[in-house]
Amino acid sequence: MQRPQEHGQQAELQEGLSAFQEVTPEEAAAVLALLEEHEPLLSHSVAFAEHLGQELQGLEEANLRAIISSEQQLAQLMSALDEALAEVGRVEETLRVCDELLEGVRQQMEHIHRESSLLHHLASNRTRLMDEILFLTSQLQLSQEHRTALSRADLSSPAAIGACTAAAQALSSCMDLPIHPSYRKLQAVAEQLILFETLKQNFESAFIHHITNIFKLQGNYQAPVLGHPMAVPSHGPHHEELLPYTPLMAWLRNTSPALFWDLLKVYSQNLGRLYEREIKALFEQAKISLSGRRKGSLQETWEKPTGTRQPRWSFPRSRESQEDTQTRGNIGRVLEQVLSELQPLCTSEQQFLQEFFWLGCDSVELQALEGSATKGGEPMAPPEDPPHTKTQSQPEEATTQLLSEIFSCLEPELRAFLDVCNTVHPLGCLQVLVTLSDSVFGTWGPSSAPPLSFLDSLLGNVLLLAKSNFNKCIGTLCKEMEEARPPSRMRGGVLPCVSRFQEFLAFSEELLRTSRHRGELDKAQLRLASSVFSSINSLSSANLKVNTDMVMMENFHHIHNFLCQRNIPCLESKKREAKQRSREHMEKYITTHVGQPLEWLKHFFEGVKARLAQGVKEEEVSFQLAYSKQELRKVIEKYPGKEVKRALETLYRTIHKHLSPEENLLPVVWQAMEQGFIRQYREFEDLIQRCYAGAGIALDFTMEDLLSYFNSITMSNM
Structure with a gap:
């Protein structure tokens, strides 16, 4: 029973506690302040x-x-x-x-x-x-004045051309208006557009008919005979006649491109006939000037057989030498004159085509130029620098094609003329190459720039042909020189191939005296020099009546002297080689002939040197039976001083016979022979002192005697 009672008390206590609230910090602070204020009274609670x-x-x-x-x-x-x-x-x-x-x-x-x-x-x-x-x-209104000008299509005077040009451009302005498609359904607009199209077609037909008649008249034009036979008539009057129609050509190109390009074909066909007649006449006169004959004999010259023609490298030496000399100069001069006539002809025609037909301009530029071509209804002159000049360094494809059609006969005629030049003279191809190189590279400038005109491009192609012909000619010359053999009765002197090589160098250097373009010639000269050297090296004693070494020495010496006089940079190595080869063959010749005056002595001492080489001691050589002192005395007795002098005189005459007087090598060879003889004498003396010492053996002549012999022979033959 106590436990429920205790439990009730605890519940009441908890309920009483929950009725109280927790004191807040502010309340606590107020209570503390109150207590501090009444601190004296706290001891008396009642108070x-x-x-x-x-x-x-x-x-x-x-x-x-x-x-x-x-x-x-x-x-x-x-x-x-x-x-x-x-x-x-x-x-x-x-x-x-x-x-x-x-x-x-x-x-x-x-x-x-x-x-x-x-x-x-x-x-x-x-x-x-x-x-x-x-x-x-x-x-969309075209004035009555413009309508009348287009209807009449009067192109007979500059004023009438100007009126037609202004009317045509006004008509183009009307027809090019950006009209909405729905407006074209309006009757008035449709009638106006039909009127414009009719005027345009009628005027196009009249203009094309008029300009075509001019082209035909110019194509059938017969130029009067000029004072100079090799001259081409100027086409300036023809160009001036057509230039007033330049704005109308631009108008036609914009409005009817098909009719415009057909008109270019008509121009090229008619003017091509005129240029063909003039170009053929020019080259015919060039051929006559080149040959110095009348036309009939000229044709016979080109057609006559050449089966008996002399070798390519054999220059004429008979009565035709003077005529050949003139021909040499004529080829370059005539070709230069032909090119000087063709250059202004082609250049002026190219400039006219680009100006008259507006080639090189696109449609935008052409429309801008057409709009500015007239002012106030009057035609204006073309600008000084029309837009096509910006592409003049690289002509448009249309310009090149048109020029190729107009001058279709130019390249075949030029190639045929180059063949004639090659026929007239053995080295006509060289003159052609030099002249074309000067013309082409002189136009291009120092850099390898592209050609600036149609003629430059054509000449570049012909130059390639000229290079090919020249290389073929040089190849033939090289083959003929390598296969050439001297005459069976030839007794020395300069070989024919050396003489021809000298003539080629003299001719080519004279031709290139004022030219700076000699790349192909340098290669040709090197090829010919190698062929000449090969021909000289292939000589055999069976084909000559004299010593082979002497002929080689003389020819290499001749080449060296000639190259020294000419001073050709590309042949410097050949000049040094010729000098070295000449010296080598001279030494071989001297080595061969220096022992002839003392032949038995030479053989004797060669045997002594052979024994020494085999290991025999120098003091034991005299005990060899074939090389004893007695044998040596017998050999020495065969060569008294008078006999030696006589043998040297015979040797001098032999050398004089072998050498040709043109080269004047006798003093040089004789002096070298003297030095070789002195070396031989000293060698004999040295072997006698070494192998026969104390035997009292000596040659019958001294060094002073030997020098006096040579001096006496030299003085007696001066």
């Missing part, structure tokens, strides 16, 4: 309790007075709120009335805005309609 009671009573009285006062203010506040609510009601009523009034105003403003928008669209449509009407009536 303190009384004091607290008095203060609590004062607070309750103050609270009551505050409550009574707040009720009065609350009543005043409620009265003020009632008045405010009444005022708000009146304001809302006023706002409602204003909103009703503004709703009417808004509807009226919306109506006004709609009316204003309709008026704006109406004014805009009227303005656009007026603009379109003015555009159609003004821009």
Whole structure:
């Protein structure tokens, strides 16, 4: 029974505790402040309790007075709120009335805005309609003056051409207007466009007919005979006759490209016949000037057989030498004159085609130029630097094609003329190559730039042919030189192949005296020099009546002297080789002939040197039976001083016989022979001192005697 009672007490305690609230920090701070304020009274609890009671009573009285006062203010506040609510009601009523009034105003403003928008669209449509009407009536209107000019198509005078040009350009302006497709359905617009097309077609036909007649007349033109036979008539008058029609050609190219390109074909066909006659006449006169014969004999010259013709490298030496000398100069001069006539002819024609037919301009540039070609209805001169000049360094494909058709006979005639040049002179191909190189590279400039004109391009192709012909000619010359053999009765001197090589060098260097383009010639000279050297090396004693070494020495010496005189840079290595080969063959010749005057002595001492080489001691050589002192004395007795001098005189005559007088090598060879003889004498003396010392053996002549022999022979033959 106690446990339920205890449990009830605990529950009441928990309930009482839960009724209390936790003291907040502010309340705790207030309690502490109160305790600090009444700290002296804390020791008298009764007094303190009384004091607290008095203060609590004062607070309750103050609270009551505050409550009574707040009720009065609350009543005043409620009265003020009632008045405010009444005022708000009146304001809302006023706002409602204003909103009703503004709703009417808004509807009226919306109506006004709609009316204003309709008026704006109406004014805009009227303005656009007026603009379109003015555009159609003004821009699609061609003046009566222009209509008359196009209908009459009078192209007989510069003024009439100017009027037609202005009318045609005005017609193009009308026809090129950007018209809406729907406008073309209007009857007035359709009739106007039909009128424009009719005027255009009629004027095109009249203009093409007129310009075609001019082309035909120019193509059939017969130029008067000029004072100079090798001269081409100038085409300046023909060009000046056509230049006034330049703006109309631009107009035709823009409006009817097919008719324009057909007109170019008509021009090339008619003018091509004129140029063909003039070019053929020019080359015919060039061939006559080259041969110095009349036309009939000239044809016979080209057609006669050449089966008995001499070798290519065999220059004429008989009565025709003077005529051949003139021909050498004529080939280059005539070809230069031909090129000097062709250069202005082709250049002026190319410039005229680019200016008259506006080749090299695209459609945009052409339209801009066509628009600026006339001013105030009067034709203006073409600009000083028309747009095609920007492509003049590389002509358009149309220009090149047109020029190729007009000058279709030029390249075949030029190639045929080069063949004639090659026939007239053995080295005509060299003169042609030099002249063409100077002409082509002189036009291109120092750099390898592309050709600037049609003729430059054509000459570049012909130059390749000239190089090929020259290389073939040099190949033939090299083969003939290598296979050439001297005559069976030849007794020395300069070989024919060396003489021809010398003539080729002299001729080519004289030809290139004022030329800077010698690349192909340098290669040719090197090839010919190698062939000449090969021909000299292939000589055999069976084909000559004299010593082979002497002939080789003489020819290499001749080549060296000639190259020293000419000073040709590309042949410097050949010059040094010729000098070395000449020296080598001279040494071989001297080695072969130096022992002839003392032949037995030479054989004897060669045997002595052989024994020494085999290991025999020098003091034991004299004990060899074949090389004893007695044998040596016998050999020495065969060569007294008088006999030696006589043998040297015979040797001198032999050398004189072997050498040709043109080269004047006798003193040089004789001096070299003297030096070789002195070396041989000293060698004999040395072997006698080494192998036969103390035997009292000596040659019958001394060094002084030997020098006096040579000096006496030299002086007696001066």
